Amino acid sequence: MTYARDPGLPHQKLDEETIVIDPRTREVHLFNDTAGRIWELLASPRSVDDLTAALADEYEAPSDEVRASVEETLGWLRDKGLLAGRGAG
Amino acid sequence: MGTEAPLCADTAVIAPPSGLAIVGHLQRQAYLQTIPLNASLELTLRCNLRCLHCYNFDRDTDGPACGSDGALAPELSLDEICRVLGELREAGTLFLALTGGEVLSAPHLFPVMDRARELGFAVQLLSNGTMLRPGVAARLAGYRNLTGVSISVYGATPEVHDGITQVRGSWRRTWAGADRLRAQGIAVRMKVIVMRANAHEVGAMRGMAEARGLSTAVDVNITARNDGTSGSVATRATEEQLVELYRGALADLAPKTGHVVDEASFPCNCARGNCAISSRGDVQPCISVPWVAGNIRRQPFAEIWRSSPVFQQIRGFKMADYPKCAPCPDKAFCSRDRSAAYNASGRYTGNDPFVCSVAGIARKVVEERAAAAAVSSTACPG
Numbered sequence: 001m002t003y004a005r006d007p008g009l010p011h012q013k014l015d016e017e018t019i020v021i022d023p024r025t026r027e028v029h030l031f032n033d034t035a036g037r038i039w040e041l042l043a044s045p046r047s048v049d050d051l052t053a054a055l056a057d058e059y060e061a062p063s064d065e066v067r068a069s070v071e072e073t074l075g076w077l078r079d080k081g082l083l084a085g086r087g088a089g
Numbered sequence: 090m091g092t093e094a095p096l097c098a099d100t101a102v103i104a105p106p107s108g109l110a111i112v113g114h115l116q117r118q119a120y121l122q123t124i125p126l127n128a129s130l131e132l133t134l135r136c137n138l139r140c141l142h143c144y145n146f147d148r149d150t151d152g153p154a155c156g157s158d159g160a161l162a163p164e165l166s167l168d169e170i171c172r173v174l175g176e177l178r179e180a181g182t183l184f185l186a187l188t189g190g191e192v193l194s195a196p197h198l199f200p201v202m203d204r205a206r207e208l209g210f211a212v213q214l215l216s217n218g219t220m221l222r223p224g225v226a227a228r229l230a231g232y233r234n235l236t237g238v239s240i241s242v243y244g245a246t247p248e249v250h251d252g253i254t255q256v257r258g259s260w261r262r263t264w265a266g267a268d269r270l271r272a273q274g275i276a277v278r279m280k281v282i283v284m285r286a287n288a289h290e291v292g293a294m295r296g297m298a299e300a301r302g303l304s305t306a307v308d309v310n311i312t313a314r315n316d317g318t319s320g321s322v323a324t325r326a327t328e329e330q331l332v333e334l335y336r337g338a339l340a341d342l343a344p345k346t347g348h349v350v351d352e353a354s355f356p357c358n359c360a361r362g363n364c365a366i367s368s369r370g371d372v373q374p375c376i377s378v379p380w381v382a383g384n385i386r387r388q389p390f391a392e393i394w395r396s397s398p399v400f401q402q403i404r405g406f407k408m409a410d411y412p413k414c415a416p417c418p419d420k421a422f423c424s425r426d427r428s429a430a431y432n433a434s435g436r437y438t439g440n441d442p443f444v445c446s447v448a449g450i451a452r453k454v455v456e457e458r459a460a461a462a463a464v465s466s467t468a469c470p471g
Contacts, residue, residue: 008233
């Protein structure tokens with residue numbers, strides 16, 4: 001299963017923060033550095049394994065901790081309707 | 090710097106209060122770091138209406154006689170617009186206001202919308218609403234990045250509105266367009282333009298919008314035109330009308346109390362977090378301030394933004410550089426509208442006596458209200 005962000009959503013990174021706007025729900029989301037990096041990686045389809053490996057390498061953090069964080073973030077993004085489709089593959 | 094970055098109404102994203110706090114945070118960062126977070130892009134000067142107050146040019150003529158370089162260059166092509174969209178995004182623009190003329194009469198509107206969506210812009214359209222036919226409204230609803238449409242309205246009755254637009258049937262089509270957007274779930278803001286001919290209908294216009302669940306914005310500052318003509322200012326509301334409006338239909342918009350305007354809070358967002366590009370590629374601090382900083386046909390946007398003498402000058406202005414404004418006791422009640430000032434005086438740091446009088450009226454009404462409240466408080470038993 002792979003995940004990608006909804007390509008139609010306006011977003012902007014400024015310093016360590018990323019803002020994502022969902023005009024349909026009129027919600028504005030502010031992501032921290034890690035969630036913002038996941039959003040950035042989701043510009044193209046990624047699996048949980050892909051995301052975990054990339055973040056564990058970049059942040060030099062244990063894979064099991066990173067995986068939990070990735071899964072939590074993906075769940076939140078899915079619940080908010082910010083992902084494309086329902087995932088693929 | 091205060092807690093809020095100054096915002097221009099036309100580029101403020103249409104968002105609920107919870108979202109506005111985050112947007113405000115982002116605006117503040119952009120202002121401090123001089124990032125053009127907000128950009129207005131004028132796609133065309135074409136318009137299907139002939140509004141008496143239009144700031145573009147005298148709509149009873151064929152159009153502006155010349156552009157900033159002395160000749161009248163053609164409007165930007167789709168390729169040029171797409172190129173500058175990429176440059177704006179690269180420079181940090183998120184909020185993109187597409188305007189005109191009438192934006193829906195722009196030949197490239199939907200290809201531009203497509204490109205803006207690909208690039209991740211949050212897009213707002215500024216329109217007169219009359220061309221929002223059912224198919225158009227449905228098509229706009231397909232854009233996930235469209236934050237809303239701001240529609241200008243000039244009357245609560247067809248007689249008044251159509252008298253200002255000089256086009257019969259425009260009032261009906263404007264409100265029908267707003268209704269179609271609303272039915273599609275698109276956020277709509279009705280922009281009530283206050284004029285001598287419609288001052289008596291301002292409350293009714295706001296009421297019509299609110300009854301439909303639409304938000305409103307109000308603008309009293311009719312400016313001289315970008316083509317140098319000033320016939321538009323004859324349409325301004327009178328002082329008597331404005332006093333009556335601030336006491337009545339616009340009472341909620343008059344400041345509750347005068348706030349302190351200091352060196353940090355005085356400047357507007359022009360050339361700091363806001364810029365504009367005209368239909369012929371001129372880069373300006375704001376779409377209604379035709380002080381040209383450069384042209385995207387001759388220079389990359391980023392270079393103009395970073396090093397244009399016009400933008401450098403604006404960023405360097407201190408409050409003392411505004412000779413009428415700095416000592417003015419009414420500045421806490423004033424819009425400090427730079428487009429009105431520039432078009433009236435020819436100087437960014439100049440002033441427009443009309444704007445000054447509006448500030449004086451706001452101050453008078455606020456002081457009356459405070460005095461009445463004091464009397465009421467004194468008379469209250471216990």
